[in-house]
Amino acid sequence: MSATQTIDWIRDGQRGLGTRAPAWLADHRARALEAFETIGFPTTRNESYRFTSVAPIAGTAFDLASPEAEGAAAIAAANEIKDSAATAVVVNGCFDETLSAYGSLPLGVVVDGLANAFDTDGSNARDIASQLDTDGLPFAMLNAAFLEDGIHIVVPEGAVLTSPLQVVVVTLPEDKAVMAHPRIVIEAGGQSQATVVLSFVGGGGQPYLTNVVTQVRLGHGAVLELVTDQRETEQAFHTHHLHAYCEAGAILHSRAVSLGGRLVRNDLAAVLDGEGAHASIDGVYLADGDELVDNHTSIDHAVAHCTSHELYKGILAGKGRAVFNGRILVRPDAQKTDAKQTNRALLLSNDATINSNPQLEIFADDVKCTHGAAVGQLDDEALFYLQARGLSPAQARDMLLHAFANEVLGEISVPELRIALEHRLFSRINRYLAE
Amino acid sequence: MLEIKGLTAKVEEKEILHGIDLTVNAGEVHAIMGPNGSGKSTLARVLAGHPGYEVTGGTITYDGQDLLELAADERARKGVFMAFQYPVEIPGVNNAYFLKAALNATRKEQGLEELDAIDFMTLVKGEAKRLQMDDSMLQRSVNEGFSGGEKKRNEIFHMAVLQPRLAVLDETDSGLDIDALRVVSEGVNALRSPERAFVVVTHYQRLLEYIVPDHVHVLSEGRIVRSGGRELALELEDKGYGWIESAGAGARR
Numbered sequence: 310m311s312a313t314q315t316i317d318w319i320r321d322g323q324r325g326l327g328t329r330a331p332a333w334l335a336d337h338r339a340r341a342l343e344a345f346e347t348i349g350f351p352t353t354r355n356e357s358y359r360f361t362s363v364a365p366i367a368g369t370a371f372d373l374a375s376p377e378a379e380g381a382a383a384i385a386a387a388n389e390i391k392d393s394a395a396t397a398v399v400v401n402g403c404f405d406e407t408l409s410a411y412g413s414l415p416l417g418v419v420v421d422g423l424a425n426a427f428d429t430d431g432s433n434a435r436d437i438a439s440q441l442d443t444d445g446l447p448f449a450m451l452n453a454a455f456l457e458d459g460i461h462i463v464v465p466e467g468a469v470l471t472s473p474l475q476v477v478v479v480t481l482p483e484d485k486a487v488m489a490h491p492r493i494v495i496e497a498g499g500q501s502q503a504t505v506v507l508s509f510v511g512g513g514g515q516p517y518l519t520n521v522v523t524q525v526r527l528g529h530g531a532v533l534e535l536v537t538d539q540r541e542t543e544q545a546f547h548t549h550h551l552h553a554y555c556e557a558g559a560i561l562h563s564r565a566v567s568l569g570g571r572l573v574r575n576d577l578a579a580v581l582d583g584e585g586a587h588a589s590i591d592g593v594y595l596a597d598g599d600e601l602v603d604n605h606t607s608i609d610h611a612v613a614h615c616t617s618h619e620l621y622k623g624i625l626a627g628k629g630r631a632v633f634n635g636r637i638l639v640r641p642d643a644q645k646t647d648a649k650q651t652n653r654a655l656l657l658s659n660d661a662t663i664n665s666n667p668q669l670e671i672f673a674d675d676v677k678c679t680h681g682a683a684v685g686q687l688d689d690e691a692l693f694y695l696q697a698r699g700l701s702p703a704q705a706r707d708m709l710l711h712a713f714a715n716e717v718l719g720e721i722s723v724p725e726l727r728i729a730l731e732h733r734l735f736s737r738i739n740r741y742l743a744e
Numbered sequence: 745m746l747e748i749k750g751l752t753a754k755v756e757e758k759e760i761l762h763g764i765d766l767t768v769n770a771g772e773v774h775a776i777m778g779p780n781g782s783g784k785s786t787l788a789r790v791l792a793g794h795p796g797y798e799v800t801g802g803t804i805t806y807d808g809q810d811l812l813e814l815a816a817d818e819r820a821r822k823g824v825f826m827a828f829q830y831p832v833e834i835p836g837v838n839n840a841y842f843l844k845a846a847l848n849a850t851r852k853e854q855g856l857e858e859l860d861a862i863d864f865m866t867l868v869k870g871e872a873k874r875l876q877m878d879d880s881m882l883q884r885s886v887n888e889g890f891s892g893g894e895k896k897r898n899e900i901f902h903m904a905v906l907q908p909r910l911a912v913l914d915e916t917d918s919g920l921d922i923d924a925l926r927v928v929s930e931g932v933n934a935l936r937s938p939e940r941a942f943v944v945v946t947h948y949q950r951l952l953e954y955i956v957p958d959h960v961h962v963l964s965e966g967r968i969v970r971s972g973g974r975e976l977a978l979e980l981e982d983k984g985y986g987w988i989e990s991a992g993a994g995a996r997r
Contacts (some may be wrong), residue, residue, distance in 0.1 A: 596882060689795075694832040694886075697792050698846040699820035699853075708845070712836025712885075 314349045318370035319451070322488065325373040326457055334456065337439050339586035341453030344443060359551035360632045360664045361603040363412035363570060366546050371518050372487035374401030374457070378481040382408055384512045385477045386724070390725055393418040393506070394472035402480050402489030403458040417465035420474055423492055426461035434461045437494050441552070446576055448548040452522040454508055456714050461507060466528065468500035473504040473536075473723050480545070482515035490520045495535070497559075499528035504722055505609065508538040509569075510616070511545050516571075518546040523554065534562040536721055538731060541569035543598070557583025564721050567594035567602050568733050578607045579699070590619040593717040595737060596629030596661070605630035610643040610676075617647075622717055623654035624710060626662035626738065636668040639676050642687045646676040653685045655713055657738075707735060745770045746791075746811075746910055752966075759800065760786040762966035768910070774937055775952055775977060776945045780964035784945045787963070788914040791943070792826035793819050794855050801814040806910065811994050820846070821853035823909030827899035827916050829945075834886040839867060839898070840967050842886055843905055850906060866881040873903040892919035900931040911935070912943045917951040929954030949981040962985035 312545045323342060330338070350367035351358040359534040381400040385408050389396050396422050398408035404422025411420065419426070426434035438456060443449040460476045480489045495505055511517055519541065521554045527533055541547045547570040553561050567573055588608060596602045625632045633652045654663045687709050693706035716733060721727045746768040753761040759905050760880055761781045762791060768774050778784050790797050791804070793816030804811040804917055811819060834842075848858040859867065868882060887895050889959045896916050903911055913932070932942065944955055952974065954958070960976040964985075 396796075665867070688832075690832045691834045693794060693816060694828065694834065695837075695842065695846075696817040697794075697820055697826055697828075698813070698842070698906065699817055699849040700842075700845055701817050702815075704845065704849070705817070708837055708842065709834070712834065715836055 314346055315405045316349075317347070318372070319345075319454070322371065322373040323454060325475045326455065331427075333435070333439060338454050338456055341443065341450050341456070342373075345447060345450035345454055345520035348447055349631045352395065354590070356607065357445065357634070360630075361574060361601060363572070363574070366518060369486050369516055371486050374480060374482065374489045374517070376401050376403035376405070378479075380512060381405070381479045381481050383482065386477050386512055388477055388508050388510045390473060390475050390506060390723060392469055392472055392723075392725060393475040396475045396477060397421075397460045397462075398477045399456045399458070399491045401481060401487065402455075402491045404460060412574065415468050415470065416628055417463070418468060418470070419461060419463035421461050421463045422492060423459035424457060426494070426719045432461065433496060434494050437496070437526065437533065438492055440538075441522060441524060446550050448520050448574065448577070449522050449550040450718045452490045452492060452520050456492055457490070459492035459494070462493075462495045463624060464497045464501040464531075466501060468498065468501045468503070470503040473506050475506040475508060477510065478510045478519060478521065479510045480517045480656040482513045482517045484515070488518040488520060490591065491501075491520065493523040495523065495525045497525070497527045497531040497533045500530045501528070504534040504536065506536045506723065507728060509547060510540050511542045513542070514544065516544045516546065516724065518548070521549045523549065523551045526553065527553065527559070527561055529556045531556075531557040532560045534564065534722055536723070536726065537563070537565040537567075538565045538730065539565070539569055539573065540605075540728060541573075543569070543571055543572040547573045549574070551578070553579045555579065555581050555583065555586040555588060555590070558585040559583065561588045562720070563588070564589045564717060565592040565604070566718065566730050567592065567604075567736060568730065570602075571600050573600070573607070574601070576605045578609065579617070580607045581617065582609055582611045584614040586610055588617045590617065591717045591720065592621040593623070593714050594621070594631065595624045595734060596627075596631050597626035597737065599628050601630045602633070605632075605634045605636075607636040608648065610637070610639045610646045610648060612640075612642055613644045613646070615643065615646055617649070617691045617719070619650040620717060621652045622713060623663060623732075624714065624738065625654060625663060626657040628658075630661070631663040633663065633665045633682075634668060635666070635680065636670065637678060637680070639671040639673050639678065641672045643673045646673060646678065648676070648678045650680040652682045655710070656684065656686060659689045689708070707738075709736060711735075746808060747803075747805040748944075749803045751790070751804060753786060753797050754800055755786065755797050755954070761790070764966075764968060766961065766968065768941045768943060772959065773936065773942040773944060773955060773957045775957035775960045776943060776963055777947070777949075777977060777980060780947070781913065782963040783966040784947075785914050786965050788826055788829075788912045788943070788945050791824065792816060805848050817849075821850045824912070825903050825906055825908030825910070826912040826914060827896070827903060829914040829918065831887045831899055832889075833888045833897040835888050835941055836942060837886045839884055839886050840865070842900060843868065844900070847905055868905055870895040871901055874934065875901050875904065876927050877901055877994045889937055891982065894923060895926040896920055897924060897928060900928050904931055906934060907935070909939065910941050912945070914945045915947065916944075917946055917948060926954060949977045952977045
């Protein structure tokens with residue numbers, strides 16, 4: 310049993326939340342803080358953090374970020390999707406109504422600040438937020454300890470949205486390192502269809518921590534494309550726990566693109582809890598310089614006749630490091646499960662590393678589960694083939710990298726975002742390779 | 745156009761070419777024949793600039809320039825084309841997209857304007873039709889899932905679009921049935937012109953019934969042991985390679 314540790318900057322930050330919170334919220338925060346202080350920041354002795362030291366986070370005394378941050382408007386504007394049905398902006402953890410914009414949303418669609426939703430009669434936001442299970446997730450505990458605001462999205466039963474909803478989360482330190490703990494709650498009603506884009510961006514020259522929790526509920530037959538567009542600064546720490554719960558026949562397409570941050574830890578959990586539910590859990594990430602990107606995914610096949618398809622692709626340059634841990638849990642009742650997991654990584658330098666670990670826990674006997682991992686360099690014969698037709702070595706390399714990333718990027722249904730992400734990916738790769 | 749003198753080359757520390765001399769003029773078709781392991785494909789790959797093949801001696805002059813000074817992509821942009829014996833499958837790279845990038849890289853080098861998407865598609869659809877290629881092959885990933893015949897046809901299609909000055913065909917006939925062989929050969933013959941030269945590497949005489957060469961060279965153990973006209977190919981068809989190999993071996997000693 311480890312001793313309870315009190316971390317001054319966390320206590321100080323929590324006091325910064327003020328005392329006006331309703332009783333349930335104050336209680337929720339207090340319990341989460343207690344849970345966090347019982348285990349503290351994970352060390353590399355923790356199996357789940359074996360290859361990922363969060364010492365740089367633990368060792369930085371972050372201030373709680375102030376919601377008024379000059380320059381946030383420009384950063385949000387630069388990362389907005391023009392054709393979105395709604396854009397909700399979070400600045401330093403708090404919903405910023407003046408920066409948010411709504412087009413003509415179908416009746417019943419809610420895109421609002423989470424604190425507003427907590428105060429709204431009939432909203433599920435409070436129930437969902439307070440039911441967050443943080444077991445084994447220290448950063449989710451920390452998020453709960455700082456629960457204050459974020460975004461609430463409701464796509465009502467049967468609604469079909471043809472344009473994406475976008476959440477832009479801006480964290481902007483001024484003269485000191487800051488932290489923000491936004492919570493995003495998404496409810497996709499039965500038979501609804503929508504695309505939600507979560508964009509994480511930042512600015513300033515100081516370090517910052519964006520510690521997000523996203524809770525997603527998919528009702529019967531709902532189809533949700535959830536794009537995570539992570540483009541934090543080089544000074545950023547980014548931790549994100551995404552929990553998606555799928556009822557029968559629901560289809561979740563998670564497309565997580567990670568192109569920023571010096572230390573990134575994503576904990577993605579999808580629970581398939583109704584027959585016929587399907588989850589595509591895809592990701593593409595880049596780590597160069599000294600960056601570390603850690604993707605821990607967990608797909609819980611709780612009932613029979615569900616399918617999951619997972620594909621993560623990493624590009625590692627410089628001294629970039631990556632961790633991939635893909636857990637697939639098939640519970641005893643989950644017969645006829647069909648689960649496929651693939652992790653591929655391209656190492657563009659000799660100093661880049663990846664630790665890839667499939668973690669299959671199968672307790673049913675009539676299932677199909679496959680996993681595969683491949684780590685390698687660009688194919689020399691393919692490079693030669695392209696060059697022998699006249700492409701320069703850089704053009705040939707980019708074409709192969711493009712093809713590699715496009716297996717995931719190409720599936721994103723928002724063309725404007727796809728192009729922006731490709732551009733970001735290639736400008737970063739080229740910056741590294743030009744050095 | 746192409747002058748090879750005393751060329752020696754090795755791959756993985758093993759010398760394969762022991763001194764090749766060959767002159768190819770514009771407008772000519774030269775066939776390089778020889779048994780397996782004689783160095784035919786090595787010669788083709790050295791001409792294309794494959795980094796796995798190291799030239800240890802001799803010279804190659806192409807249009808008055810030292811070809812060995814140029815990287816593979818520079819050679820390609822200056823009009824040297826090799827149809828691969830084993831075309832590489834490249835998942836995720838669209839065939840038409842790649843070919844457009846290749847064509848425009850070459851056009852840029854030659855001071856020509858880049859083709860826009862519409863002009864390009866008009867061009868490639870015409871060439872694909874001539875080679876009896878299904879349009880869907882344009883939109884598939886390069887060579888991915890193509891049959892052996894489709895791959896070879898795609899190589900000739902690339903050649904037809906890129907319009908090289910010097911085309912090296914490395915065993916383009918292998919894996920082709922007789923109908924595909926005819927179509928591919930017609931594609932090659934349509935490109936024959938006084939400004940363009942071909943080096944056709946093949947094991948079998950069969951291809952040369954369709955692509956009639958001006959000169960035939962027989963390669964054995966890394967040297968050209970006989971050169972002649974078209975009749976030399978027919979002689980090989982009758983007698984096989986056995987007599988050449990012993991003659992070649994004799995000549996070396």
